[in-house]
Amino acid sequence: MQLKITEPTLLLDKTKVMPNIEKMLTKSRQNQLVFRPHFKTHQSIEIASWYKDLGVSKCTVSSLKMAQYFAENGWIDITVAFPTNILEMDKIQRLASSINLNLLVESVDVVDILAKELKDSVSIFIKIDAGYNRTGIKAENSIAIRQLVHHIKQYSNLEFEGLLIHDGHTYAARGKEEIRSIYNTTLGKINKLRENLVEELADATISLGDTPTFSVIDIFEGFHEMRPGNFVFYDLMQWQIGSCSLKEIAVCMACPIVAKHNERDTLIIYGGSVHFSKDRIIIDGKNVFGLLVKLTETGWQFFEKSYYLTSVSQEHGILEGDSEMLNQFSIGDLVGIIPVHSCLTADLMKSYQTIDGKIISRL
Amino acid sequence: MQLKITEPTLLLDKTKVMPNIEKMLTKSRQNQLVFRPHFKTHQSIEIASWYKDLGVSKCTVSSLKMAQYFAENGWIDITVAFPTNILEMDKIQRLASSINLNLLVESVDVVDILAKELKDSVSIFIKIDAGYNRTGIKAENSIAIRQLVHHIKQYSNLEFEGLLIHDGHTYAARGKEEIRSIYNTTLGKINKLRENLVEELADATISLGDTPTFSVIDIFEGFHEMRPGNFVFYDLMQWQIGSCSLKEIAVCMACPIVAKHNERDTLIIYGGSVHFSKDRIIIDGKNVFGLLVKLTETGWQFFEKSYYLTSVSQEHGILEGDSEMLNQFSIGDLVGIIPVHSCLTADLMKSYQTIDGKIISRL
Numbered sequence: 001m002q003l004k005i006t007e008p009t010l011l012l013d014k015t016k017v018m019p020n021i022e023k024m025l026t027k028s029r030q031n032q033l034v035f036r037p038h039f040k041t042h043q044s045i046e047i048a049s050w051y052k053d054l055g056v057s058k059c060t061v062s063s064l065k066m067a068q069y070f071a072e073n074g075w076i077d078i079t080v081a082f083p084t085n086i087l088e089m090d091k092i093q094r095l096a097s098s099i100n101l102n103l104l105v106e107s108v109d110v111v112d113i114l115a116k117e118l119k120d121s122v123s124i125f126i127k128i129d130a131g132y133n134r135t136g137i138k139a140e141n142s143i144a145i146r147q148l149v150h151h152i153k154q155y156s157n158l159e160f161e162g163l164l165i166h167d168g169h170t171y172a173a174r175g176k177e178e179i180r181s182i183y184n185t186t187l188g189k190i191n192k193l194r195e196n197l198v199e200e201l202a203d204a205t206i207s208l209g210d211t212p213t214f215s216v217i218d219i220f221e222g223f224h225e226m227r228p229g230n231f232v233f234y235d236l237m238q239w240q241i242g243s244c245s246l247k248e249i250a251v252c253m254a255c256p257i258v259a260k261h262n263e264r265d266t267l268i269i270y271g272g273s274v275h276f277s278k279d280r281i282i283i284d285g286k287n288v289f290g291l292l293v294k295l296t297e298t299g300w301q302f303f304e305k306s307y308y309l310t311s312v313s314q315e316h317g318i319l320e321g322d323s324e325m326l327n328q329f330s331i332g333d334l335v336g337i338i339p340v341h342s343c344l345t346a347d348l349m350k351s352y353q354t355i356d357g358k359i360i361s362r363l
Numbered sequence: 364m365q366l367k368i369t370e371p372t373l374l375l376d377k378t379k380v381m382p383n384i385e386k387m388l389t390k391s392r393q394n395q396l397v398f399r400p401h402f403k404t405h406q407s408i409e410i411a412s413w414y415k416d417l418g419v420s421k422c423t424v425s426s427l428k429m430a431q432y433f434a435e436n437g438w439i440d441i442t443v444a445f446p447t448n449i450l451e452m453d454k455i456q457r458l459a460s461s462i463n464l465n466l467l468v469e470s471v472d473v474v475d476i477l478a479k480e481l482k483d484s485v486s487i488f489i490k491i492d493a494g495y496n497r498t499g500i501k502a503e504n505s506i507a508i509r510q511l512v513h514h515i516k517q518y519s520n521l522e523f524e525g526l527l528i529h530d531g532h533t534y535a536a537r538g539k540e541e542i543r544s545i546y547n548t549t550l551g552k553i554n555k556l557r558e559n560l561v562e563e564l565a566d567a568t569i570s571l572g573d574t575p576t577f578s579v580i581d582i583f584e585g586f587h588e589m590r591p592g593n594f595v596f597y598d599l600m601q602w603q604i605g606s607c608s609l610k611e612i613a614v615c616m617a618c619p620i621v622a623k624h625n626e627r628d629t630l631i632i633y634g635g636s637v638h639f640s641k642d643r644i645i646i647d648g649k650n651v652f653g654l655l656v657k658l659t660e661t662g663w664q665f666f667e668k669s670y671y672l673t674s675v676s677q678e679h680g681i682l683e684g685d686s687e688m689l690n691q692f693s694i695g696d697l698v699g700i701i702p703v704h705s706c707l708t709a710d711l712m713k714s715y716q717t718i719d720g721k722i723i724s725r726l
Contacts, residue, residue, distance in 0.1 A: 006450040007428070040677060062678045063633075065370070082678055083621035085633050086695045087369040106622055109694055134679060135622045135631045168676065258446035259469055259498045268498045270426075270448050274710045278641040313531065314403060314706055315425045315445055316497060331472055332449045343677055347637045348711075 005334055005353075008271040009254045010345060012233075012352035012360065013299045016250035018050065020231050024214060025054055031220040036060050036079060038209065038229025041343045044352070044362040045073045047232065060209075060227045064091040069363045071099045078102065081164060081209065081227065083127060083135055084110050089117050096120035102161055106137050108151050115155035124152050125164035125207065128193075130186040132168040139165075139189035142196040149200040162205030162224070165190070170212035175242045179216045187222055194222075215243035235342035236291055240281050246338070251352070252293060252300050253337040253345065255317065257329055267319040267329060271337065273312045277344035286310055290337035292319055294328075299355050300336040309337055368697055368716075371634040372617045373708060375596075375715035375723065376662045379613035381413065383594050387577060388417055394583040399423050399442060401572065401592025404706045407715070407725040408436045410595065423572075423590045427454040432726045434462045441465065444527060444572065444590065446490060446498055447473050452480050459483040465524055469500050471514050478518035487515050488527035488570065491556075493549040495531040502528075502552035505559040512563040525568030525587070528553070533575035538605045542579045550585055557585075578606035598705035599654055603644050609701070614715070615656060615663050616700040616708065618680065620692055630682040630692060634700065636675045640707035649673055653700035655682055657691075662718050663699040672700055 021037075028035035038060040039048060048059065048070060058077040061067050067078050068091060079102035084092070092114075095101045102123040105111050114122065126148055129136035137144050145163075152160045167186055173179045186208070194201050207225035208214075214228040215238070233251045234244040255271030280287045283306075290309035293300040307321040319325070319335065329335065339345040346352070352360040384400075391398035401423040402411060411422065411433060421440040424430050430441050431454060442465035447455070455477075458464045465486040468474050477485065489511055492499035500507050508526075515523045530549055536542045549571070557564050570588035571577075577591040578601070596614045597607040618634030643650045646669075653672035656663040670684040682688070682698065692698065702708040709715070715723040 006448070007426075063370075082633070083631060085369070085619050085621050087619045087697075107694065113695075133627075134674070134676065134681065135624070256448050256450045258448050261498070264496075268446060270445070273640070273642070273707060277636070278643075278707070279636070280641075311497070313497065314710075318497065331470065332476075334450075344636060344641070347677075 005254050006256065008275040008349070009353050010349040010351070011252045011254050011300070011336070012354050013250050013252070014050075014354055016248060017047070017232060020234065020248060020250060021051060021054060024228060024231055025056065027214065027218070028226055033220060033223060034058065034205070034225040036207070036225050036227050037232070038062070038081065038227050039070060040066065041229045041346065042232055042362065043069070043346070044360055045070070046360045048073070048075065060229065064088045064095070066363060067095055067101070071095055076100060079125065079164070079207075079227070080104060081166065084114065086110060086113050092122070093118060093120070096122045104164060105148070105152070106135065108148060111148065111151050111155070111158065115158055118157050121157040121159060123159045123161040125161050125205075128163045128165045130165045130167055130189050131182065132166060134168060139186075139193060142193055145193065146197055146200055149197070160204070162207060163190070163193075163201070164207045164209075166209035167213055168210060170210050171237070171241065173212060173241055176216045179212050179242065183213050183217050190222055211238060212241050212243045230343060233342040233346070236288070236338050236340045237279070237281050240283075246291075246302055249338050251339065251342050251346065253290065253339055254295060254334045255337060257331050257333050257335060260326060260329070260331055262323070262326055265320065265322050265326060267321070267326065267335070269317040269319060269335060269337070270315060271317045272315040274314055275345070275348055276309070276312055276317070276337070276339055277341060277348055278312065279341035279344050281340050283308065288340065289317065290339050292321070292325070293336040293338055295334055295336040368617050369619065371638040371712070372716050373712040373714070374615045374617055374663070374699070375717050376613050376615070377413075377717055379611060380410070380595060383597065383611060383613060384414060384417060387591060387594055388419065390577065390581070391589055396583060396586060397421065397568070397588040399570070399588055399590050400595070401425070401444065401590050402433060403429065404592045404709065405595055405725065406432070406709070407723055408433070409723045411436070411438065423592065427451045427458070429726060430458055430464070434458055439463060442488065442527070442570075442590070443467060444529065447477065449473060449476050455485070456481060456483065459485045467527060468511070468515070469498065471511060474511065474514050474518070474521065478521055481520050484520040484522060486522045486524040488524050491526045491528045493528045493530055493552050494545065495529060497531060502549075502556060505556055508556065509560055509563055512560070523567070525570060526553070526556075526564070527570045527572075529572035530576055531573060533573050534600070534604065536575060536604055539579045542575050542605065546576050546580050553585060574601060575604050575606045593706060596705040596709070599651070599701050599703045600642070600644055603646075609665055612701050614702065614705050614709065616653065616702055617658060617697045618700060620694055620696050620698060623689060623692070623694055625686070625689055628683065628685050628689060630684070630689065630698070632680040632682060632698060632700075633678060634680045635678040637677055638708070638711055639672070639675055639680070639700070639702055640704060640711055641675065642704035642707050644703050646671065651703065652680065653702050655684070655688070656699040656701055658697055658699040
């Protein structure tokens, strides 16, 4: 790598990003699904423009601040996939007056407040919990869902758009069969809802999220919209889940080696929890915060053996390996580390550096 | 609280910060220790000025970027308590030319490079590992330490300053006895080193870090300098370790409630891993990311029962409780959450809001 890097830096390989986007876009077309990618992973106007170049015009975000950022930069159809925060009514009103804004609700109280406060109309998704157990109305509770649909429909400034599901429990899955099982359970619950609420859901958009599901499942029936986000970069966690191969991961941290401990078989890097985050996966019973790769002229390559970042404190990281690993590196060299959770690493790093040295900013 | 807060916000109570600083300053004076607080927790010129008002003129940081920030704002005696990153030689040279810069080394290679590259002189601490097992030369290895001292002393632009220890393994301790035991072990190792290296360490500064040790131990013998940092705010982790009481914790997140689940006894807040970090402690076998408190006109108060933030995803947090907890809150209310690790929460939040509404920026 010819780049002059002296501090922890988040590298982005566009030649990996584009096939990730194209594959997901193809899947959306094959299944006649609206493609509304989640932009919370990259949070970058420039990366968003790569989607736009391929014809994508709708997106998902997870805060009103993100919605504002993308709205100010030409995105005019945005879903905020987060329970509406009524304390930010000013932002909601401003967005409602300028773009096609889709909000998420799960209670009559919030519907009433939106209806009362908003001068412009917004579209409303009801947040459905199909098993993740974080938030939303349980998919089994068709009575509450019917009630909320009717409640929304009585207001002229609220347009009932449909149901929104995020199966975040796929993140705990390992392998295609587990993900398929979660998907089938969700599909079963949604079909049951449709039977119970024939009239209410006649024109409803059923929107499904999450990268594991849309990476692993090929045929979708009964859904209208897909909102995966992380797939744009993928990461070590998605690899462990079974969503991607290591080669599809499009981001990599470059970190300086600052100490070398031959007697402990460790390298100490400048790169810690304020760069990687403290998210971790478990491999062979050990905490893992990243995977060592070799930086090259054109990006990065995988070692035959797997060496992991096994500990991070605020600025320090510890790479555990063996003499073979240590012999390849000196103090002052850069190592590449594939992060465990690219959403959080990118959030901390605040910008990307492409392989050819261009800086890409983000919100 | 009269403040208009609509998004996750990090509150800072100066009336708690000042006693935390004063107590540590008093301890340094009683023990005739140089007080060189670590500024990586707050990373704020304004908070640094509160130390300066009390007569503190030396500080510790954990990156050259932080050193630059404080040097540009009037701090002229700074230790970078991180193994010297030789890739940032330009920054080191600039700092060396303008302030009293103390660097950390643990190998002859880095010493040689510094001696060769630097036009101005710097002071050098040798990083000693007294049991934390992250980085540094093992305290038992007096041969390597002697060799490195002699190696440093041969160069005219490097001044051997002393030994620097950070007993980070106190973070795994629970209660005063465990911390005292770690301290005594370290003291024993340092005394042994002094016996072995009488001449080399004759004028050496022995510098010790870490908040648990300096919160719990009252009498220090054999050390010359103290570098705790987190104590300025403390947090739930330090409370669990036994370093502080809950009332001494000086920062608190304010987060909007966005959903309420009576049937699951949970509140969903706007406040997730991009605000709190994913650092956690375990209480009663459960992951804990924060403790619920009640926001008041003058700060925050503790509930009789303990309710915890038990899950965080990117922007969502889940507070687990009971009907008593739920009955006190409505959607759109703000809750207070004491964070588990204030260093990482402050790093993510990027600024503080004082109880009377003033915004304090940071690096």
